[in-house]
Structures are given as structure tokens and as C-alpha cells.
Amino acid sequence: MEATRKKGPEVMTVIADPAGGSPSGHEPAGTEVHGTGRELPSGFTAFTDRPGNVAELAELAELARVGTPHEDLRDWLQLVDAIGELRVLEGVDWEENIGRITEMLHHSDDAPAVLFDAIPGAERGYRILVNAQSERSRLAISLGLPAGIGTWELMDEWERRRDETEPVVPTMVDSGPIFENIVEGDDVDLLKFPTPRWHPQDGGRYIGTGDAVLTRDPEEGWLNMGTYRVMVHDATHAAIFMSPGKHGRLHREKSFARGEALPAVALVGLDPLLFLASALEMPYGQSELEWVGGMRGRPVECVTGRHTGLPIPARAEIALEGFLRHDESRLEGPFGEWTGYYASGSREEPVFEIAAIYHRNDPIILGVPPEKPPYEAHKFRQYLKSANLRRELRLAGVPDVTAAWCHGVGGCQLFTTVSIKQRYPGHARQAGHIAAQCRTGAYLGRVTVVVDDDIDVSDLDEVIWAICTRSDPERSFDIIKRSWSGPLDPAIEPGKKGFNSRVVIDATKPFEWIDKFPEAIGPTPEEKKITRDRWSWVLK
Numbered sequence: 001m002e003a004t005r006k007k008g009p010e011v012m013t014v015i016a017d018p019a020g021g022s023p024s025g026h027e028p029a030g031t032e033v034h035g036t037g038r039e040l041p042s043g044f045t046a047f048t049d050r051p052g053n054v055a056e057l058a059e060l061a062e063l064a065r066v067g068t069p070h071e072d073l074r075d076w077l078q079l080v081d082a083i084g085e086l087r088v089l090e091g092v093d094w095e096e097n098i099g100r101i102t103e104m105l106h107h108s109d110d111a112p113a114v115l116f117d118a119i120p121g122a123e124r125g126y127r128i129l130v131n132a133q134s135e136r137s138r139l140a141i142s143l144g145l146p147a148g149i150g151t152w153e154l155m156d157e158w159e160r161r162r163d164e165t166e167p168v169v170p171t172m173v174d175s176g177p178i179f180e181n182i183v184e185g186d187d188v189d190l191l192k193f194p195t196p197r198w199h200p201q202d203g204g205r206y207i208g209t210g211d212a213v214l215t216r217d218p219e220e221g222w223l224n225m226g227t228y229r230v231m232v233h234d235a236t237h238a239a240i241f242m243s244p245g246k247h248g249r250l251h252r253e254k255s256f257a258r259g260e261a262l263p264a265v266a267l268v269g270l271d272p273l274l275f276l277a278s279a280l281e282m283p284y285g286q287s288e289l290e291w292v293g294g295m296r297g298r299p300v301e302c303v304t305g306r307h308t309g310l311p312i313p314a315r316a317e318i319a320l321e322g323f324l325r326h327d328e329s330r331l332e333g334p335f336g337e338w339t340g341y342y343a344s345g346s347r348e349e350p351v352f353e354i355a356a357i358y359h360r361n362d363p364i365i366l367g368v369p370p371e372k373p374p375y376e377a378h379k380f381r382q383y384l385k386s387a388n389l390r391r392e393l394r395l396a397g398v399p400d401v402t403a404a405w406c407h408g409v410g411g412c413q414l415f416t417t418v419s420i421k422q423r424y425p426g427h428a429r430q431a432g433h434i435a436a437q438c439r440t441g442a443y444l445g446r447v448t449v450v451v452d453d454d455i456d457v458s459d460l461d462e463v464i465w466a467i468c469t470r471s472d473p474e475r476s477f478d479i480i481k482r483s484w485s486g487p488l489d490p491a492i493e494p495g496k497k498g499f500n501s502r503v504v505i506d507a508t509k510p511f512e513w514i515d516k517f518p519e520a521i522g523p524t525p526e527e528k529k530i531t532r533d534r535w536s537w538v539l540k
């Protein structure tokens, strides 16, 4: 990495975890670092692209420790490798074992990011990265924050950026690494990539999972970037599944209504920050690409797609450029989905006809296949979506929202909790109904719980205890009908999917007799700390 990135305004100064500079219990910089002093289990090798020099590795670990923005996926890999959280696996088959290993990584605590290389049937160097952001340390690296940052600090910083970021229009450049390979016409071959079959019952190989699909609103002209799954049909055709109501889907519908195909670019290998922006619910009309530019403090450099004219981030790994056909469809799915089922089955979806593939030398697919919740995307989205939810309640004018949490077990959609300091009659219902229908909560919600501010919203035991002891269903449960759901909803009968209902549970102490509500047992957090410090030999 160039020297300019080591200091200067780009380096974030958020306070790291006071417990020390060692992210996730890994060795501090300058002592034993991954790949220098430790034997790796057989079958694993150290990351091959890193400088391989101990001093450089220690320097990279220090950059990760203080928080340093990355330019592209390769920078990100260097930083993650330097803190000991990357493994390379060679020779694993795409048919079964890449998917199986990935599923199990998602459901293991403290699991590393894994880069698969030398995949049988594909050229060596054509790689897949999985489990990239399952740990907070690696999410922090994606955001240029100190790898050891704590939960609430990370969420505060994200909320601050959502408040303060002004969009920055991408800079168009003539060329970049993405144009190292330009494949067009008869040479287009999607099957050259070692796309895994992620789940046994998938209807095809999904090259796009941790991806970003760029489309332009045909009427209003704004550029959207959304994460929508991409299934390979054959060498030159794919499917893109956009759920009803998603921005790309709205663009598609407007285009098709005019009898025109929709130009699109699917980035199926890209840096984690672009992916995050693409996978999160940003407001209608906002260009996620411009938002990333604003957040980084400089524009995203883009080349121009030769067939669609769409901007393509110049340092991305793999871009598929083409047209979603208004006049041709094929079956898409089934696919293992984030609810933990193959719930949307297969349906006719428009064909994505590929006009060009652009990719870097030795390209890397970013693999984020959905699994039973919580899977990788829930492990990082829980921080960002929860911060978004808290922010949206604040912007909607709900006072004294003390915390919000989108629980991973509900895929960060189906089960959300907000806590308030109750101020007036109806305050809790106001918070609950808005949380159930705001930008972050509206799509495929199910259960929204409102609790008092003594409850830790991220602790399911406490939340369920509050429901069990402070709510009385007849007084406390509201059902909202005909809400925004879609094909993925496992609880709605096939053929009838589209709407769902949801419950808002007011699990706060009843406002009108709050002073008479029984006292809860247990020490305060301050008392606990004092006692733990004093009797640390028996209390952890």
C-alpha cells in the first residue's frame, strides 16, 4: 500500500476498544502475526498475494488497528490477512464442498474469511472469497474503522456517517484494473468462472450473491446499486432476481412498460464497502455509488460500460454488462434464501443477456450465499441495520429512542426491538408502528417489540422476558395487515405471496400505572461492575 494512506485525513480516529489494540484476540502488531510464526493446519496456506515480509505485515496490522480505508478488495484482503483473519483453501470442488464449508463458516463463531483458489475445473487464480464480513473486526476494516472497535461505537459512527455524508458523483476514467480483461461477443463465457452450487437444491449456480447490480431509472435518470442474486443459465445468459418493490425492480418495471430492455451491470466481485452500500436499504432516488464516494471523501473512479454506458467501478473484480430482456424469460430458482428455506421456489424471471464481461487478472468472486439466519450478512447487517432503524425513528420525530436492534435470528427483518424512555401515553405504540413500517423495517417484517430502556435490546433473553412479564396480549399486541412482503415469505402459501401481516408488541410497562409496576430484581449495571471487580476470582 502506498505511503500516503498511512497518515493524513483518511485515517479515522475513532477510539479503539479500550481492552487493547488486539482485534478479536489476535496478536498485537509487531509481535507474532499470522503467517510469520504460526503453523497453519494442513490444507491451509497463508494468503499468497501479501508482501510476505514480516515488517510489512506488522505495518499492515497497525493500519488495520488504527483504521484505514481500503481502495479495493485486494487492499482489504491484505489488511484482513495482517490481523490473522484470512485463510486460503485450495483444491475444493465447486459442486458441493465450497457451499458446505461456507455454510458451516457462517454458523461458527470467530471464523476467518476464506479465499478458495485452484478450484478444479477453473483456471488457477480464479478465486472466491467467503465469510468476508462475519466478524465485527472485518466489518470495521471495510468501513476504515479500527479493527477492535466495540458494537455501540461502530453503530454510533455508522449513524453519524448516515447523517453527515453528502453524495459525491463518481469520476469517470478511461481505464482501470477492471479493463485488464474485456470479453465480448462470442468469447463471453460465464462458465469460465468457478461459480459454486451453494446449496444442494439450488436451481443453478449463483455467480452473484455478494454482488451489486447497477441500473438507471429510465424516467428519472438516477443510478441505483442493489444486491440481487444472479443465477447462471448458460455461457451468455443469467437471471437477476429483484423482489417486488426493490429499486432495481422499479427500474425494470418502468423500462418494460415502455417495451424496452433494461441496461444493467452486475458486479459479482467487488470491494466490501461497495457491497455494503448495495445491500443496505438506502432511500429511493439516492445513488449508492455517490453515497460511497461521499463516505470515503473522494469519488468512486468508474470506467464507462461499452454497451450500456453505465458507470463501472474501475477497481472492481468482475462486471457482467448486459440487458434484462423485456421479451424473454426463463425459470429462476429455487435458491437457499435468508429466511432459511428455498421459499420462493422457481418462477419465470427476465433473462439477463450478457454483452460483455470485464474482469481483473486473477479475479475474485465475492460469495455471500444466504443461509439459515443468522448467516454472514446478518452478522454484519445487525450493526448497520440497527443503527439505521434507530436513526429513522429519530428522523421520524420519535423522542427518547434509546436503542434499536434487528435480530440476526430473524434475518435482521423478521424480529426487531426498540427501546424507549417512555414520556407520554401512546409513545410506545408510536415507536413500534413506525419501526414496523419505516424504510428499514417495512420489507418482510413480522414481529416488532417495544421495550423500556432498562432492557438490553440486543439480548433475546431480556427481550422475551419483557414480552412475557410486561405485556398482556389483549392490551399489548397490534396486528398490521396487508404489509410489504414478497415471494420469499415462507409463512404465506405459494400463489398467495405478496402481502403479510405483522405484530407490534408493546412490552413496555403500562404508562398509566408505571409507578405501581413491580420492581425488577437484580443489580444495576454499575453495581454489577463494582461487584465483579471485587470478586473477580469467582465472577467473570
Ligand SMILES: Cc1cc2nc3c(=O)[nH]c(=O)nc-3n(C[C@H](O)[C@H](O)[C@H](O)COP(=O)(O)O)c2cc1C
Binding pocket: 209, 210, 224, 225, 226, 227, 228, 229, 230, 241, 242, 243, 244, 245, 246, 247, 248, 278, 279, 280, 281, 282, 368, 369, 370, 377
Ligand atoms: C447477500 C444478500 C443477497 C440479497 N439478495 C437479494 C435478491 O436476490 N433479491 C432482492 O430483491 N434483494 C436481495 N437482497 C436485499 C437487497 O440487497 C436490499 O434490500 C437492498 O437494499 C436492495 O437495494 P435497493 O434498496 O436499492 O433496492 C440481498 C441482500 C443481501 C445482503
Ligand SMILES: [Mn+2]
Binding pocket: 224, 225, 226, 247, 282, 283, 284, 285, 286, 288
Ligand atoms: Mn437503492
